[in-house]
Amino acid sequence: MSSLNNLASVGQVIVVLSGKGGVGKSTVAVQLALSLVSSGKQVGLLDLDICGPSVPHMLGLEGKDVHQSEQGWLPVYTSADKNLAVMSIAFLLKNKNDAVIWRGPKKHAMIKQFIQDVCWDQLDYLIIDTPPGTSDEHMTLLEILKESAKGAVLVTTPNLVAISDVRREVTFCEKTGLKIIGLVENMSGFVCPNCQDCSQIFPTGGGQLLADETGIPLLGKIPIDPNLVRCEDKGENFIAAFGNSPAALAVHSLRDTILSKLISIPSPMDVS
């Protein structure tokens, strides 16, 4: 459990990071959240990508407004049964095409509010989607969440350029003391919609190479699936619609691996 007021009802906090933009960090955060919900968990998803928030669009929540209560912001729910709660700066923008051009202190204040002032219900897991790289936003996030974050999942693609960016992310986690749960290799091959054969369209093995080099476990690989991008474009639930596809099964398996790894990571509050 967390020490922060509005995080008191939050179980485990998982931070999703990537060294490079466009590798599928938001996709991993969103699909992992949907997979957890499909297994009966109460989940919160916090989109901290202040300059490029994509989570509301991927979940069909674009245009929704957040409301204030005396205790803070009330998150937006994906369905009436309220098992996936979402918070994003996109909910605060009047026009979805508005750009957020803020300097450090304003960003810092907004991230602080996002972490401390959202009234999450009782959650089993809070997943935090972050901007790419290691920016001021990450520093602020970790300053505030030091006591609460259970660990980080690092997302990469199989090619070596992305891998070198993840190396920097690993160093960042080491320096800031954020425990790394493991790596996810996204866009790992392409599953043909006709024959379900998986073709390796990018050079392969980068995730495993990094895992071998750093000793950080490779938690799973998610293939490219045209239905996944279509669902995210249309704001539809991919896990519900294509639950038996290789990509959805890879996400479920990733979820199970993450949950099993979490058991062996001490809670930040238990570490003196």
Ligand SMILES: Nc1ncnc2c1ncn2[C@@H]1O[C@H](COP(=O)(O)OP(=O)(O)OP(=O)(O)O)[C@@H](O)[C@H]1O
């Ligand atoms: N495994 C996949 N199969 C098919 N499409 C994917 C897959 N992973 C990601 N995509 C698509 O690739 C695009 C980029 O993904 P996403 O927005 O998740 O990346 P990101 O790393 O969060 O980007 P940013 O740097 O902008 O935060 C999206 O259109 C998403 O739907």
Ligand code: SF4
């Ligand atoms: S993987 Fe098989 S079905 Fe798919 S395009 Fe190639 S040959 Fe055709």
